[in-house]
Amino acid sequence: MKTTLSIIAGSFLHLVVLAAPVMVVRSVQPVAGDPVVIVFLSLATVFYLAELTRRFYPDFAETCPTDAAGLRMFRLAAATGIVLLLLQWAALIVSGVTLDDALGIISLTVGGLLMLGGAALRFAAIRTLGRQFVTGSGTTDDRRLVTAGPYRTVRHPSETGLLLYAAGASLTTLSPVAAALWLIALLPLVHLRLKEEERALIKQFGEQYEAYVRTTGRLLPRIGVRKQ
Amino acid sequence: MIIYGTTGLTSTKATGTFNCPRCGTATYQHKVVKQWFTLYFIPLFPTSTVGQYIECRQCKGSYELSVLSYDPDAERREMLLQMKGLFILVMIANGKYHRDEMQVICDMLQEIFEEPTTLEALNEDVQLVHQGGIELHAFAQKAGHELSFEGKALCIQVAYKILMAQGQFRADGEEVLRQLASGLQLSDSQVRHIITEAA
Numbered sequence: 001m002k003t004t005l006s007i008i009a010g011s012f013l014h015l016v017v018l019a020a021p022v023m024v025v026r027s028v029q030p031v032a033g034d035p036v037v038i039v040f041l042s043l044a045t046v047f048y049l050a051e052l053t054r055r056f057y058p059d060f061a062e063t064c065p066t067d068a069a070g071l072r073m074f075r076l077a078a079a080t081g082i083v084l085l086l087l088q089w090a091a092l093i094v095s096g097v098t099l100d101d102a103l104g105i106i107s108l109t110v111g112g113l114l115m116l117g118g119a120a121l122r123f124a125a126i127r128t129l130g131r132q133f134v135t136g137s138g139t140t141d142d143r144r145l146v147t148a149g150p151y152r153t154v155r156h157p158s159e160t161g162l163l164l165y166a167a168g169a170s171l172t173t174l175s176p177v178a179a180a181l182w183l184i185a186l187l188p189l190v191h192l193r194l195k196e197e198e199r200a201l202i203k204q205f206g207e208q209y210e211a212y213v214r215t216t217g218r219l220l221p222r223i224g225v226r227k228q
Numbered sequence: 229m230i231i232y233g234t235t236g237l238t239s240t241k242a243t244g245t246f247n248c249p250r251c252g253t254a255t256y257q258h259k260v261v262k263q264w265f266t267l268y269f270i271p272l273f274p275t276s277t278v279g280q281y282i283e284c285r286q287c288k289g290s291y292e293l294s295v296l297s298y299d300p301d302a303e304r305r306e307m308l309l310q311m312k313g314l315f316i317l318v319m320i321a322n323g324k325y326h327r328d329e330m331q332v333i334c335d336m337l338q339e340i341f342e343e344p345t346t347l348e349a350l351n352e353d354v355q356l357v358h359q360g361g362i363e364l365h366a367f368a369q370k371a372g373h374e375l376s377f378e379g380k381a382l383c384i385q386v387a388y389k390i391l392m393a394q395g396q397f398r399a400d401g402e403e404v405l406r407q408l409a410s411g412l413q414l415s416d417s418q419v420r421h422i423i424t425e426a427a
Contacts, residue, residue, distance in 0.1 A: 014267060017268070051230065052232070077230065078269040081230045081231070082268055
């Protein structure tokens, strides 16, 4: 019961954080009656609930980083989180989409599918990795290299999911500001994080990870490579 | 997690002056660490208090809250009483005591604690200890809990000097040292090493 209540409360708080600035800028009534905004916020809630999967692994491996590399990763993760929030605000505030024309319907549909797909991919990644899914440095002592499920296709499916979701968010409302944030802020941040992460993974797993790199794409599937 | 998570944030609850164990009288900050629920890494509200500690603003040392009641003068007085009691018990272990032994105790109290003690004042303390019927081993055990290894080594060294006060090692000296060492939880080899170093 307590878990359900905290999930509901968390989801509501997340909605408030996303919607409040938009309602201040665009005022409440237009926003509350806008189907694009309603669809967007619903999909954002789905993404939030997908993230919530992590809390159901009681032996949560994440600890506060104290080493330089861990702190760097944590700061990059924090920057990514903030950029994602800004991107969603931008998508909601600077929305040029209406459902009166075909473009609006197509962008909402495609964008919505990308958001859903991103959430699903992230959910699958968290489920597969289990307690080893950490935001900070990926060098907990008991980690093992996971290459099953979505990790069979790409090395970082959770980041692919994040980028898909954010791209979908920009497309749903055809927001140029959100699209710019995706391109010039989110993508480079994810790239930096993955560079740090892979440095740590090579250090931990050595040749095993290097072989994995040769056969599996980082964010997109590697075409034409036969897996054993 | 990117969307939600928790983070520890430290705030200052109070400030004041205290006796820092490392640098003496200094100003302190009472720090409280709380866990905050975050959305997109932005702290929204605190969920629990993780811990509290005292930070010295001078040496940046961190201490438990009990350090605020640390009184070095009181601690010094307590240490003086403990050690004086131990020295007296070593001296009267064979049921008698000599002026030379008392002089050694007075000299050592002056040297260690800068506490001038007359033979007459010490004699009064000796009578009190004698009347109390305290046993050396038990007293040493109790005192040993509060002493560091250096403190214990000092007790052994002073005890040895007391037992040598009359020019030669007292007949019961070995037994007295053994009782003292046992109470302070020091091994025979440690005691031998301490005495050799002192010599």
